[in-house]
Amino acid sequence: MMQLLRRQWIVMILVLAVLLVMPTVVAAQDGGGQIKHTVQAGENLYQIARRYNTTVTAIAQTNNITNPNLIFVGQVLTIPGTVAPTATPTSSIPTATPSGTVTPGTPQAPTATLQATPTLAPSPTPQPAPGGETIHVVQPGENLFRIALRYNMTTAALAAYNGIPNPNLIYVGQRIRIPAGVTSTVAVVQPTAAVMAGTPAVTPGATATQAAPPVNMASNVGFDYGVQVHLPNQDMGVIMTAVDDLGINWVKQQIDWALYEPVAGNINWGPIDEMVDAIDASGANILLTVSSAPNWARDSSQEKGPPTDYATYATFMGEMAERYAGRVDAYEIWDEPNLRREWNTPRGISAASYVELLRQAYTAIKAADPEAIVVTGGLAPTGFNDGVNAIDDRVYLRQMYAAGVADWSDAIGAHPNGWANPPDSACCQQNRPQVNGWDDHPSFFFKQTLQDYRDIMMQNGDSGTYIWPTEFGWGSSDGLGVEPDATNYGFVTFTSMDEQAQYIVRGYQLGREIGYVGPMFLYNLNFCQAAGVTNEQCLWSLQDPAGNPRPAYLAVKAMAK
Known part of the structure; x- marks a missing residue:
């Protein structure tokens, strides 16, 4: 009798063990014959697609999923087709939260x-x-x-x-x-057709074969506080003391290539040396934004634009990276290339052409300083999209990815300015009824620009790359005694100095909270002194024309960091 009971217990234990190791049933057919899959802990859309012999795109489209990287446990998915599921590999990847937001902190690895x-x-x-x-x-x-x-x-x-x-x-x-x-x-x-379209012709005798990127040892730098300064012809010691007073860790300085190499091969490093020395001595990290080709390198002298031969820019960047290796931390390749005024060339505005310039610059920089961070040129947020004067920045960013930008950059630059709209506001809800204009398109909104860029990056498999806002801020004419041009800068009259201070602090806070933003560079510290009160750049300055702190300066200094 005891032997029989023992056998029965053994059978029961074996059955229980089998039940415990059997996978939970997560797939079922509804009344219409469609397969329904309930997302389990550790699953992602790629695994689920493999299990049912379909594609991520097919499942995403069937279920109206706009971001395939964000699904949640318990979500019920309709599986297109009726193919029997296959075994699914186990995974330790955590599932995104149901809200579809990215948890603050380090973003996902690039792949x-x-x-x-x-x-x-x-x-x-x-x-x-x-x-x-x-x-x-x-x-x-x-x-x-x-x-x-x-x-x-x-x-x-x-x-x-x-x-x-x-x-x-x-x-x-x-x-x-x-x-x-x-x-x-x-x-x-080989360069893709998308990259080659609209780029300069290959020099006779040269080869069209692209070398792979050199060794890249750059760190994936996360959120930090930065500010743009103007050091030429200013008291650099006083400016850097102000940066330290603000508690800012990153400093951006614009480098106008045309000013420092007016004659081919004759680079005037002296003024740049002084600026790098001043920032480096303060202990701040350095971002140099390098744009504007000299006339000798261009096929047009109108406005600003790229060189005819992108190799000339790559040579300049390579020499710069070699000279400042270990001191300059990051380079931003060009400034707002989606605008004609910054990319004036007979070939016209072209994301593919820009990525080719970026590729050559990236290769030269990494060969000289593998640890230097290469940031794509911050795009001008604009809904204007005639392809001649401007290309919508969202459209341009998609074109950059189609041309292979992810292979030739460490971070994506952005200029998410807010015009007169609060940082948390979104298009197009008449966030401030007293504001007449500058609120009828997503490009006018700080947070929405960041979100749109992030969506485009994730759609292109670049979720591990940070967005670097290399220029952001809110302008205000309050207290300056000037009347800005109503057509182009009328929005600054709707923002008081106190509101400017509040918006800037909240902008920094949002960048820190959302988790996919790297160093943020506020525009700007001292342009009122450098350019004068009548220059529109003064409207964004933290200091007044005499160098005194405006309310925004005091707010940035006092905010928790």
Whole structure:
């Protein structure tokens, strides 16, 4: 009798054990025959798509998911088609919160790696495959961007070759196919058609083959406080004392290339040396924004614009990076290239052309200083989109990604100005009824610009890259005794000095809270003194024309950091 009971208990324990290890049923068919999947802890859309033999895009479209990187536990998804599910690898990736917001803190790695149990033991070395291909087995900590760099390919090309719908999602043990003939020592990456369109013709005798990016050792710098200053012809010691008084850790200085190399090959480093010395001596981190080609390098002398041969800019940037290696922390490549006044060239405004300039500058900088951070030129927020005078910054950013910007940058620059709209406001809700204009398009809103950029970045698998607001702020004519041009700057009359102070502090706070913003550079500290009270740049200054602090200065100094 006891032996029978013992057998029964053993059977019950075995049944219970089987039940415990069996996967929870998460898929069911509704009355119409459609498959419904309930999202489980640790799942992401890429895994779910693989399980049902479909694509991330198909599931996202069926369920009206605008951001495939953000789903939540318990969410019920309709699976397109009726193909039976396949086994799903386990994952340690945490699921996004139901609100769809990104938790403050360090953003996701550039391409999230799923910790899955591999079917084959991973090998640290590439494996040969039939047909001349090489098989790379994904290792812990790797992502598709780094793998592409290893084989001198672009992320987009490697993803397309392997049929990977979302380059942001690969897993440990996954076997990545490398095309025949591609090795880690031969540069074979060709410029894409999107990049080549609208770029200068290849010099006779030169090759169109692009070398892969050099070693990149730049840190992925998160949120911090910054301010733009104007040091030329000013008392640099006094200015940097003010920066220290504000409790600011980053300083941006604009470098007008045309001023420092008026003759080809004859660079006047002296004034730049003085500025770098002054900032570096204060202990602040340095961002240099370099734009505006000299006339000798351009095919037009109208307004500002790029050089005819982008290699001339790359040469200047390479020499600069070599000269200031270990001292200048970051370089912003150009300023508002989506505007004709900053990118005046017979070839016209072009995101693909800009990315080609960026590619050459990035390569030169990294060769001289691998730790330097390369930031894309902050775009001018604008809804104007005639393609001649301006390209809508959201449109331009998408075009930049189509041209491969993610492979040639460490951070995405932005100019999320707020005009007369409070930092938390959104288009188009008549946030301030007394404001007549400058509120009928998303480009007029600080937070919305950041959110739109983040959405575009995530849609392009670039969720691990920070947005650097290299220029932001709110202007006010209050207390300056000037009447700004009503057509272009009338909005500054609607913001008092006290409101300006409140908006700036809240702008910094938002950048810190949302979790995907890097150093924020307030525009500006001392332009009232440098340019004079009648110059529109004075409207944004923290100091008045005499160098006295305006309310915004005192608010930035006093705010919690």
